[in-house]
Amino acid sequence: MTDLTRLTISQARTKLRAKEISAVELTDAYLDAIDGANGALNAYVAVTHDKARDMAKASDARLASGQGGALEGIPLGVKDLFATQGVHTQACSHVLDGFKPAYESTVTANLWTDGAVMLGKLNMDEFAMGSSNETSYYGPVKNPWRAKGSQADYVPGGSSGGSAAAVAAFLCAGATATDTGGSIRQPAAFTGTVGLKPTYGRCSRWGIISYASSLDQAGPIARDVRDAAILLKSMASVDEKDTTSVDHPVPDYEAALGQSLKGLKVGIPREYRVEGMPQEVESLWQQGIAWLKDAGAEIIDVSLPHTKYALPTYYIISPAEASSNLARYDGVRYGLRVPGKDIAEMYENTRAAGFGDEVKRRVLMGTFVLSAGYYDAYYVRAQKVRTLIKKDFDEAFAAGVDVLLTPSTPSAAFGLGGHDQDENPIKMYLNDIFTVTVNMAGLPGISVPAGLDAKGLPLGLQLIGRPFEEETLLRTAHVVEQAAGGFQPEKWW
Template structure:
């Protein structure tokens, strides 16, 4: 087979089972693709020796008839996941040289199901960003380019390395994390499929924390089916994570291709924001038409507290980040910059180790948690969060099966094009995604079309808690109608 990297996870599974190629051959193909695409800066660390060792073990299991669900499938792992003996630094200088002596639950689940690790993927530092430009290791470049232009585009963030690697065929699938849209937004910018599961569906143990009540792991893949296959392996209950929910993990793949006839799909009027590009509005209308043609009923719904989601999120998330990042002090691990005393050492290490965006959010978080401001900001934001969650509960209690919205307010933008603008302009990229995290709901971004410049656009589907199967059913309808999109190779 000439181009093994062009296969989906489902096709890889079938090809390995029928002996069309070996896991070792497949891994060599991906390692060659990674070497040829280093200009995209998707990988921080490549692990070829480990990958080939894991692939050889997969070949042995396949030969003995003991293949597991992801046997021999090469994956990229976001640098936020701790991987035993392998670089895990959240793309930050403050964790310089850190190699965990333990494995995150999610990656342990993937290895237990036979997956092969190709390396650690670039990301926004500590997952704080919407463009993958805050990484200590430099920005990731989107494999997509606007028609008639050679200008580099951002892949979105914070899981930008994951999205670029999947879109550019540098891995068959990748892990990501989503705190306010960090799986769904980069998936939308790169024409990949990204799902943020319900909060508690995947264990957070061994994932470097940003905002503990919002963070959730999920997959990025090329198709809805591939994302369903990956999520089944990633999800589990975990006694080491008290927020992990003890519910059976369904066979998500069985939901793919299921009928949507008779389903009620809600369309929230609050997502029609001022200044929305006409092509995003048109795509949303097209999505409604596709679902209606498939037999679903489209109904207008109201989520009245949506307008408060973004400001509330940018209080809650920095507050939790301030608390979580206090542990990085240069004492036990990571970067240490000496000082005249221990306080100076703390200050010097953090000043040198944290990037500009991380410092900004830590300062905001520390401020809103401080005496005299806690009630005015953090407590009030949590009350708003409860109202946002109740909005969704009311809609679902009224019989809505899923909610359809745009995934992002625009297509990808140029590298460095917003770095000199107000941070608020960058934060607005999360306007359609943060409500899902604030309410703890599952959400999926599915490629749905291209803008006038030939850049990808996506639609988002939001589901009931722990009803990811509904998202895979409805997402497949959009994928079938829209078709598949891949960037023209230039790297």
């Protein structure tokens, strides 16, 4: 019998509905895989064995009665940023020690309503602040990919590194993730998986631990484009508990796959050719252009002139919002509490002990740019530049462009400990150079595995779409995926 964990969501869905396999069998296969591999990869910070088996048994009962939902019996991993009722939810931070919420996030509630099975909570950069999954309180995640002939460990990207690594290593059929400046697309590119960041407001943010509220958006990481489409259909919804969620019909994204690209206009932004970008990334980009042209798309050069300001603007706005959002972690109501001689000292001691270095760095930056003497000079100016960045995209779309094609990242995955975040945080921040603009403008973006570098590590291509036109994005990504072929790491764990 084939390894059940190698089935895609669409393949497993077919077999479950045909009663060729049971949800319990599928779930047990994943739990066994997690138990065997997690010691090496550190992708999960909590595994919910009993809950998963109970959910799988309930799925089998519904399938037997012909009442199965869209994801009935499909085992998923959940990023530790999503509130899961009665289950470890700590944003991989010491400051939330022992926190188990009494409520469920809207996105995960949607998945469970459609019959999905929860395998556990996935590792991530603390409070989603990082590009390598090395800032987690629970230690770094290791990328399932290794360079040819090497035993060296690589980062899986961040902040959704656990989600990407678990999907790539067949430790879940798919995973929830979040993207504030590239935290779905960058780890997807580093692990040879598909990462979809939907339009801002497409998925509810309710019950997701906040980093930067005007930028955060939930989305799936999956093995292929079809699975990403299936997951987004269940994750997306309007939600009265989240005033930023948009009441927009949720289409059948899967139905868009396989449709012709004839007449589709693909924009190539010239500003994404950054200094020092490896030739193999440029070559892959050209290959992607050729694939889309062969599929009938029209290629158009476009200019997004404010791109060069995106990274500094992002690193003013996101820490400012984080400074505000993280003020609630004070040791009073939940999580870690470190005593002090009075309440002020308790706050200070708790936050000093509870937050890691990168979180402290961003809270301090955010507090600085919001302070009275610097608010206009930094924060207000950054918001004005953000408007200009969005205007660049609006003008490109107004000129007839349907999607934009860019690299996902400026390089393949780097070695674990390869960028010292404390010594040179700017170098780490540069990993987000191709992805932050999408969050600033609230647009949908997807990373598709498109090739391997000289070391045999995966590289991704990114597609950026119009607001709420994820169908066009998925249709185009499917063509790239079909042309590029599949990529899987050699098992070492």
